[in-house]
Amino acid sequence: MTLEMELPGPDVPEGPDDESEEREPRARRRSRGFVITVSVVLGLLAVAVLTPLTVAWRVWYQARQDERPRSDAIIVLGAAQYNGVPSPTLQWRLQHALDLYRDGVAPVIVTVGGKQPGDNYTEADSGRRWLVNRGRVPADRVVSVPFGSDTLESMKAVGREYERRGWHTGVIVTDPWHGLRSKRMASDNGIEAAASPTRSGPSVQTRDTQFHYIVRETGGYLSYVLFGKSVGVPSETIVTTPSG
Numbered sequence: 001m002t003l004e005m006e007l008p009g010p011d012v013p014e015g016p017d018d019e020s021e022e023r024e025p026r027a028r029r030r031s032r033g034f035v036i037t038v039s040v041v042l043g044l045l046a047v048a049v050l051t052p053l054t055v056a057w058r059v060w061y062q063a064r065q066d067e068r069p070r071s072d073a074i075i076v077l078g079a080a081q082y083n084g085v086p087s088p089t090l091q092w093r094l095q096h097a098l099d100l101y102r103d104g105v106a107p108v109i110v111t112v113g114g115k116q117p118g119d120n121y122t123e124a125d126s127g128r129r130w131l132v133n134r135g136r137v138p139a140d141r142v143v144s145v146p147f148g149s150d151t152l153e154s155m156k157a158v159g160r161e162y163e164r165r166g167w168h169t170g171v172i173v174t175d176p177w178h179g180l181r182s183k184r185m186a187s188d189n190g191i192e193a194a195a196s197p198t199r200s201g202p203s204v205q206t207r208d209t210q211f212h213y214i215v216r217e218t219g220g221y222l223s224y225v226l227f228g229k230s231v232g233v234p235s236e237t238i239v240t241t242p243s244g
Contacts, residue, residue: 055180056218062183063176063214067194071106072167073143075158075193077151077174077182078113078123086126089175092198094127097173098135100196105171110143110161112154122146151182152224159189171196177213181221 076097079090086094097109109131113123124146131137145161148154162168169192172182179195186193 052218052222055221056214059177059180059214059217059221062180062195063197065179066196068100068103068105068171068196069169069194070104071169071171071194072162072165073108073110073170074100074106075110075112075170075172075186075191076127077154077172077178078111078127078148081119081121081123081126083119084121084126084129086123086130090123090127091130092200093173094130094135096196096198098131098137100171100173101135101137101141105196108141108143109137110145110158110170112145112148112158114147114149114153116149151178152185155182155185155189155191158186159191162189162191168192170194173198175213177210177217181217181224184221185224 074097076093079093080087081090094111100106101109111124111127111131113127115122122144124144128142128144131142132139143161145154145157147157158170162170168190170186172179172186172193172195174182174195174197176197176199179197183193183195
C-alpha cells in the first residue's frame with residue numbers, strides 16, 4: 001500500500017481583500033469632494049463679504065479726496081430745482097463749481113440734469129442761470145446738458161457733449177459719497193474724471209446719515225459694475241425743502 005504524503009508547498013501570501021480595497025479609495029474620494037465643497041463655499045462667502053467691504057472702503061476713501069487737476073471742464077451733477085430755482089443741494093454744488101472755476105481749475109462749467117414730470121425747467125438750465133446771473137460767469141463759459149434723470153443717463157449725455165467738443169478731462173462736483181460711482185461712469189463714457197465734492201448738504205450732516213449714504217453708494221456701485229445700470233434713488237436728485 002502506497003502512502004502519498006502531501007508535501008507543504010511554498011508559502012503563498014494571501015491576496016488583498018477586494019472589498020476593503022474598493023472602500024478605501026471611495027472614502028478618500030468622498031473626503032476630497034467634501035473638502036473641495038467646503039473650500040468653494042468658504043471662498044464664495046469670503047467674496048460675498050469682502051467685496052462689499054472693499055467697495056465701501058473705496059466709497060469712503062474717495063469721499064475724503066478733493067481732486068483739482070487742470071481740466072477741460074467742471075461737471076456739476078444735477079439736483080432738485082424748484083421752478084427754475086436751484087435747491088439748497090444744487091446751490092452748494094454750483095457754489096463749489098464756481099469756486100473751482102475762479103481758482104482756474106477749468107475754463108468751462110458744465111451743468112447737467114433733466115427735469116421731473118411736471119417741471120418747467122431742467123436741473124441743467126436752472127444751474128446755468130444761477131451761475132450766469134448770481135455767479136457772474138460769462139454765458140459762453142457755462143454749457144448746459146439738460147438730459148438725464150440719474151447719474152448714468154447724465155454721464156452718457158455729458159460723454160456725447162465731450163466727444164462733440166473734443167474734450168477729454170473733467171472735475172466732477174457732487175456729494176462726497178457719490179464720487180466713486182460718478183467717476184467710474186464718467187470714465188466708461190470717455191471722460192478722464194477727477195472728483196471735488198461739496199462738504200455741505202444732507203449727505204454729510206450726521207454719522208448715521210453718512211453711513212446710510214455709504215451703504216447706498218456701495219450697492220449702487222456694485223449694481224453698475226455687475227449689471228451696468230443705476231438702482232435706487234440717485235443721489236443727484238435728493239429733494240430738500242426749499243428755503244424761504
